[in-house]
Amino acid sequence: MLYTALRWTCSSLGRALYRPVIEGLENIPSSGPVLLAANHLSFSDSVVLPLAVPRPMQFLAKAEYFEGSGVKGRVSRTLVTSLGAIPVRRTGGRDALNSLDLGLSVLKDGGVFVIYPEGTRSPDGRLYKGRTGVAHLALTSGAPVVPVGLTGTERIQPIGARLPRLARIRIRFGDPLDFSFGYDHLKAGRARREVTDRVMAAIRDLTGQEEAGVYNPNSPAA
Template identity: 45%
Template sequence: MFYWILKYLVVGPVLKGIFRPWIAGAQNVPKQGAAILASNHLSVMDSVFLPLVLERPMSFLAKSEYFTGKGLKGWATKWFMKGTGQIAIDRSGGSASEGALNAALQVIGRGDLLGIYPEGTRSPDGRLYKGRTGIARMALVAKVPVIPVVMVDTDTMLPIGSSRPRIMRIGMVLGEPLDFSRYEGFEDDRFVLRSVTDEIMVALQRLGGQEYVDDYATKHRRRAEENGAQKASAFS
């Protein structure tokens, strides 16, 4: 109920009126039944706008830090994330990865839509980075199609490090569902999982035309920060 109140009575009308989001390929989302929506990730607002323009409710797996903030801002963020159907996950790996899988399977088991960012984090520079194989395992275990989704201009609307969005139109493009039923029974084969994940990333790259980087976004960001720190120390 809270989800519907936010989407149709509170947040939804305001955001739609300000940013006038557009969507192409909405017909590729099934009218019923579970599916995974695999999206590129450009802005913290991606998890807000995609559910906003779809007729069906959906949930995104979101990093647990969004649910543990302190003070008024932390409370508001937690309230908003829960109200819009976001699910907190621990991204530290190991048993935490199993927890993320189980949370995803609960959503899919209800026959709902699940949103995942295969890159694992926001792109640091607008390029498309190598996908992590968790999405492949979820798709194979749950036996559901994967729908590629490209967010358009959300990074321009709210760049990394900015807290005030620009007033402009943003959009979403949804591709045709990807069927991986040919890999049934191979959800624990790491080579199959990498192949499935790469196929998803190729679909995203073709759909959105982003430059592809064969490296993980987190590693790229870490190296950039280390290089920046080294340069700063050299001039200090």
């Protein structure tokens, strides 16, 4: 109930203020598991996506957003929880594996799960090499992957900015990618790399971003 009420209110307000251009919503299945794989430019990415997609979704968020004290802490906790965030530690190793298990549980329950294959926000607007967690989720669950291209969100809340700003944004949902067959002949590592590279190429086509060609140095997995 809280999710529905907050989403309707914020979606209406957000559309009025930011007038986002949203393309390809029809590419998101109306039911069943689906993995949304998006580029990552700003904290606001995890706000605009739940407000744009008609289905409830879940995504991973830093545990710190759930642990603050005082009024600010309560507001942060309420916001990220109502938007579908799942708290996770980002220290790599076992925490990374636990994150993938959380994503799999959402998909196995027929839900929508959002992942940022770059691992964290781009520091310079370029598209960084994707990490293979997205492929693990897709190959293990059999869920279709819908690539998502976000542009302009870095102007809403640049890295280091405390308050959001007004800026035009575009959200593009690409054609679903089916990885449920065709990779059995490959070793697991090679299959995950090929699937991840296909997903990142689809995101690049949606955003037009320059490819960095390397992993994001700020990603916890680094």
